[in-house]
Amino acid sequence: MSAGKGTWRSRNLYLIGFMGAGKSIVGRILAEKLSRSFLDTDRMIENKVGRTIAKIFQERGEEYFREIETEIVARASATHQAVVALGGGAILNARNREAIKQSGVAIYLKWEFAQLWPRLLNDRSRPLSVDLKPIEVEKLFNQRKHFYEQADFVIACHEPETPEQIAQKILRSLEGSR
Ligand code: S3P
Secondary structure, three states, rough: OOHHHHHHHHOOOEEEEEOOOOOHHHHHHHHHHHHHOOHHHHHHHHHHHHHOOOHHHHHHHHHHHHHHHHHHHHHHHHOOEEEEEOOHHHHOOHHHHHHHHEEEEEEEEEHHHHHHHHHHHOOOOOOHHHHOOOOHHHHHHHHHHHHHOOOOEEEEOOOOOOOHHHHHHHHHHOOOOO
16 A cells, blocks of 8 residues: 555554554554654544534535545645554545555554454444444445555554554564565
């Protein structure tokens, strides 16, 4: 998904993966460790629209959300050497994938669905996991896997790893790449 793993030092680091993977919290820790700035596209969308993600889906629908998401990914990709946590569906759009490829490397936080699902159950902030039946959310996961797997770095995550440990794992992968 990029110009090459070894280019990561001069480029943005994009965290990708399904809802509940910990992209935001791991991203914040990673940014701190690397002394980089941290961007979270969901928060940027909320700031731009002045509504929560849940309200945007409810009032304007997913299509509108995806339009704004693409604008925000373009804006994020214009920054340099940032750590960027992307929403779980951002990589579905070819323009977003191109922006990621041009400006950075993608890091996939890979979890088994069975470990992600319990985290989504009690979270009302994610419209897709709230509105869809469990079987539909799992279908979404399976449809997206192929895109996630194209990341430059695939980080296998397992319970009970903490965000700190996952950030350490990412650092080791980055440092070991050429
Ligand atoms: C979405 C994931 C969410 C958010 C929106 C849609 C998705 O972000 O962008 O609810 O399509 O998977 P997180 O992955 O941070 O939960």
